Amino acid sequence: MSLGLALVGRELAVNNPLVRKPGIYDPETIFALVRKSPVKQVVLDGDDVKICSVRLRVFAYKGCQCVSCGVVGTRVYKERGVDQIRWHLNLYAVVDGKEILMTKDHTVPKCLGGSNALSNLQPMCAKCNFAKGAKYDSLG
Numbered sequence: 001m002s003l004g005l006a007l008v009g010r011e012l013a014v015n016n017p018l019v020r021k022p023g024i025y026d027p028e029t030i031f032a033l034v035r036k037s038p039v040k041q042v043v044l045d046g047d048d049v050k051i052c053s054v055r056l057r058v059f060a061y062k063g064c065q066c067v068s069c070g071v072v073g074t075r076v077y078k079e080r081g082v083d084q085i086r087w088h089l090n091l092y093a094v095v096d097g098k099e100i101l102m103t104k105d106h107t108v109p110k111c112l113g114g115s116n117a118l119s120n121l122q123p124m125c126a127k128c129n130f131a132k133g134a135k136y137d138s139l140g
């Protein structure tokens with residue numbers, strides 16, 4: 001299983017630092033927008049933000065809680081990679097004052113033939129996702 005750069009937690013993403021806009025968005029507000037198909041993009045405080053990503057749909061339809069450790073994503077930020085132009089939305093949980101990026105996880109890993117369909121995806125924090133990925137990577 002490979003982790004895209006966007007799936008790795010902030011402290012792990014040393015090669016892809018993120019730029020963050022000021023402002024915290026409420027997950028319920030954001031994910032209500034995501035469920036409002038066919039809206040694909042919204043303007044949030046002056047920036048066009050894509051809201052039709054598979055990752056955001058996972059949170060919108062399956063909730064914001066990590067299926068593995070139970071942390072709950074409670075804040076959404078507008079962020080982008082330093083080399084990217086477009087802003088996107090990232091969901092974070094806060095544990096002991098530290099932010100943990102929430103990601104989408106393949107229930108059946110892609111390396112074992114799992115699909116990208118919503119039915120095979122679940123919310124998982126970056127720490128658990130990284131640990132799960134490492135486990136499958138070690139299987140070769």
Ligand SMILES: [Zn+2]
Pocket residue numbers: 066067068069070071124125126127128129
């Ligand atoms: Zn977790």
